[in-house]
Amino acid sequence: xxxATLKDVAKRCGVSLATASRALNNRSEVSPVTRAxxxxxxxxxxxxxxxxxxxxxxxxxxxxxxxxxxxxxxxYANVVSGIEKALKDYGYNILLCSSYEEVDQEWASLTVLLExxxxxxxxxxxxxxxxxxxxxxxxxxxxxxxxxxxxxIDTSYVVCDDYKVGLMAGExxxxxxHKRVLFINSSRNYSAELRxxxxxxxxxxxxxxxxxxxxxxxxxxxxxKHCLSEALDQGLNPSAVFCFCDxxxxxxxxxxxxxxxxxxxxxxxMGVDNLSVTEITEPPLTTIDIQxxxxxxxxxxxxxxKLQKPGAKHEHIVLQPTLVKRDST
Amino acid sequence: xxxATLKDVAKRCGVSLATASRALNNRSEVSPVTRAxxxxxxxxxxxxxxxxxxxxxxxxxxxxxxxxxxxxxxxYANVVSGIEKALKDYGYNILLCSSYEEVDQEWASLTVLLExxxxxxxxxxxxxxxxxxxxxxxxxxxxxxxxxxxxxIDTSYVVCDDYKVGLMAGExxxxxxHKRVLFINSSRNYSAELRxxxxxxxxxxxxxxxxxxxxxxxxxxxxxKHCLSEALDQGLNPSAVFCFCDxxxxxxxxxxxxxxxxxxxxxxxMGVDNLSVTEITEPPLTTIDIQxxxxxxxxxxxxxxKLQKPGAKHEHIVLQPTLVKRDST
DNA sequence: TAATTAACCGTAAACGTTTACGTGTTAAGT
DNA sequence: ACTTAACACGTAAACGTTTACGGTTAATTA
Numbered sequence: 001x002x003x004a005t006l007k008d009v010a011k012r013c014g015v016s017l018a019t020a021s022r023a024l025n026n027r028s029e030v031s032p033v034t035r036a037x038x039x040x041x042x043x044x045x046x047x048x049x050x051x052x053x054x055x056x057x058x059x060x061x062x063x064x065x066x067x068x069x070x071x072x073x074x075x076y077a078n079v080v081s082g083i084e085k086a087l088k089d090y091g092y093n094i095l096l097c098s099s100y101e102e103v104d105q106e107w108a109s110l111t112v113l114l115e116x117x118x119x120x121x122x123x124x125x126x127x128x129x130x131x132x133x134x135x136x137x138x139x140x141x142x143x144x145x146x147x148x149x150x151x152x153i154d155t156s157y158v159v160c161d162d163y164k165v166g167l168m169a170g171e172x173x174x175x176x177x178h179k180r181v182l183f184i185n186s187s188r189n190y191s192a193e194l195r196x197x198x199x200x201x202x203x204x205x206x207x208x209x210x211x212x213x214x215x216x217x218x219x220x221x222x223x224x225k226h227c228l229s230e231a232l233d234q235g236l237n238p239s240a241v242f243c244f245c246d247x248x249x250x251x252x253x254x255x256x257x258x259x260x261x262x263x264x265x266x267x268x269x270m271g272v273d274n275l276s277v278t279e280i281t282e283p284p285l286t287t288i289d290i291q292x293x294x295x296x297x298x299x300x301x302x303x304x305x306k307l308q309k310p311g312a313k314h315e316h317i318v319l320q321p322t323l324v325k326r327d328s329t
Numbered sequence: 330x331x332x333a334t335l336k337d338v339a340k341r342c343g344v345s346l347a348t349a350s351r352a353l354n355n356r357s358e359v360s361p362v363t364r365a366x367x368x369x370x371x372x373x374x375x376x377x378x379x380x381x382x383x384x385x386x387x388x389x390x391x392x393x394x395x396x397x398x399x400x401x402x403x404x405y406a407n408v409v410s411g412i413e414k415a416l417k418d419y420g421y422n423i424l425l426c427s428s429y430e431e432v433d434q435e436w437a438s439l440t441v442l443l444e445x446x447x448x449x450x451x452x453x454x455x456x457x458x459x460x461x462x463x464x465x466x467x468x469x470x471x472x473x474x475x476x477x478x479x480x481x482i483d484t485s486y487v488v489c490d491d492y493k494v495g496l497m498a499g500e501x502x503x504x505x506x507h508k509r510v511l512f513i514n515s516s517r518n519y520s521a522e523l524r525x526x527x528x529x530x531x532x533x534x535x536x537x538x539x540x541x542x543x544x545x546x547x548x549x550x551x552x553x554k555h556c557l558s559e560a561l562d563q564g565l566n567p568s569a570v571f572c573f574c575d576x577x578x579x580x581x582x583x584x585x586x587x588x589x590x591x592x593x594x595x596x597x598x599m600g601v602d603n604l605s606v607t608e609i610t611e612p613p614l615t616t617i618d619i620q621x622x623x624x625x626x627x628x629x630x631x632x633x634x635k636l637q638k639p640g641a642k643h644e645h646i647v648l649q650p651t652l653v654k655r656d657s658t
Numbered sequence: 659t660a661a662t663t664a665a666c667c668g669t670a671a672a673c674g675t676t677t678a679c680g681t682g683t684t685a686a687g688t
Numbered sequence: 689a690c691t692t693a694a695c696a697c698g699t700a701a702a703c704g705t706t707t708a709c710g711g712t713t714a715a716t717t718a
Contacts, residue, residue, distance in 0.1 A: 052381045081400055094424070138375050281606075
């Protein structure tokens with residue numbers, strides 16, 4: 001009951017494998033009448049060519065690996081959607097893997113993607129360490145980092161200007177009079193570092209030191225909600241919370257609700273990503289738009305270019321963030 | 330610069346292909362010293378076995394195709410996340426395709442998935458027509474429908490009790506005194522039909538006829554926002570809107586905001602899916618929980634069982650919806 | 659008429675694995 | 689000293705494609 005093969009089709013028409021293959025691939029060396037016969041037989045038998053065999057022969061699978069933290073985060077859903085859109089017209093498909101922000105899981109996913117011989121790879125690396133990238137370079141597979149780059153290593157990447165993100169958040173919150181700001185950050189990746197740097201530098205320029213107790217880090221075990229609770233229980237009394245991404249803001253928002261704290265009356269909050277939900281929360285959320293969908297598009301386009309010209313230079317795309325002022329600050 | 334093959338590894342160790350293969354697969358017919366030599370060489374050369382070749386030989390790819398409408402809808406993001414979780418421990422991976430609710434796109438994606446020789450398929454069919462399912466049956470690939478079944482055809486599926494969803498919505502809205510309810514529905518799939526039936530039957534039981542002008546259908550070209558505008562411009566004056574899913578509710582919500590209509594004061598709204606955002610919108614949204622994540626888990630489990638016992642009976646899982654009363658009604 | 663060419667088609671090798679089968683060596687049993 | 693068994697390893701076929709190469713026929717040219 002295995003699927004019909006080219007051999008089956010050929011046999012049924014009484015032609016050779018080669019002829020059947022040529023007929024199906026619209027090559028000229030086959031007579032019109034034979035071609036029609038083969039096409040008809042293939043159609044009737046529900047013949048679907050095997051990408052495995054084709055890939056083994058041609059060395060390309062028409063599959064692009066995508067490795068993100070989790071598709072449940074709408075930021076990545078948007079990125080993946082952008083990737084999908086850009087790849088569709090070129091016949092490429094997506095093999096999706098998630099790291100859940102865990103190094104081991106990322107490594108394992110990478111193994112899978114390499115085994116599947118993906119033609120290219122788009123990934124948001126978990127850490128800002130070189131191992132993962134070195135592995136890809138060693139395996140000679142075209143790849144692009146998306147959302148996060150890695151300092152000191154030359155790769156293609158599509159990111160936003162993360163330092164500026166931190167800077168914009170700092171300036172905005174200062175403008176609104178906030179001096180005690182809790183920063184709930186993501187773990188270990190370079191974007192998180194840059195946003196923190198941009199933020200602290202800006203606050204410092206206005207004479208405000210951000211001590212380590214004002215920076216909490218979300219991990220797979222410790223949600224943004226936990227971070228907030230921890231801060232409040234430590235008696236920190238922030239007047240505003242700045243989160244690495246809108247997802248964390250949503251988490252914080254429900255925590256504040258539970259505690260009966262009003263936003264922005266008792267405490268202000270803002271995030272990054274400009275997820276569509278931020279328009280319709282109560283209150284609508286101030287956030288920073290970093291062009292999620294566009295990031296997906298651009299990274300896919302880079303991969304497509306790399307596939308066309310294998311020797312091409314690395315491309316570095318830095319998208320500009322824009323502040324979206326709403327009512328939560 | 331192609332990736333190292335088993336042949337390369339074997340040559341470097343001065344052993345045959347067969348021995349190298351056996352060493353890497355931990356078979357007993359190879360001496361400890363040879364095995365160590367092979368493993369070391371493979372490690373050094375960054376050898377990664379080709380799933381293509383392995384798949385061609387074994388007939389299984391360790392890949393499950395997932396065909397949904399779009400990953401941007403958090404409902405499907407949750408479903409996919411559930412699938413991923415259930416598959417992970419068994420070494421299966423996800424090839425993701427989107428139909429965007431278009432029949433042609435669905436058909437094309439299916440071709441790709443069959444070409445890739447996925448071991449199994451989880452899909453949310455666009456229409457409640459048999460073509461797609463017949464194709465899969467003809468190609469003899471195990472599959473499960475998720476979220477939507479197809480009437481009159483025996484397949485495995487994981488759905489919620491859609492008739493009951495419609496019924497619950499109807500009863501809840503009646504209870505809140507709404508008699509003029511606009512139903513913004515999804516297009517052409519059986520779940521949409523069932524929810525509509527459950528809804529209209531319930532309203533009818535209370536003496537309220539739902540004329541066709543009270544049912545609007547969202548298509549790729551016509552968003553929920555359009556549907557609402559159309560209804561209001563037709564002078565329909567609904568006191569409540571029931572949407573096929575929360576995504577549509579969010580869309581409606583922003584449309585109402587633009588028009589300056591208050592929820593639930595001027596008009597009530599409710600949806601289905603219990604997306605996490607519905608807790609924190611203003612107002613928090615009444616919705617119906619249909620266990621999104623669980624749907625993913627269950628459908629993946631069915632596929633896993635089918636892969637173990639190819640001859641097994643179809644499984645039909647109907648999850649129970651629960652009404653989540655919040656402030657939008 | 660003989661030689662050339664075009665049109666069509668088949669044979670076989672290759673892609674990277676796995677395993678059935680065969681072969682040679684050594685150790686144990688008679 | 690001869691048989692047997694166990695062990696370690698190699699050879700080759702198979703999975704489903706594509707294409708280089710060669711061959712046969714018929715049509716064209718000299």
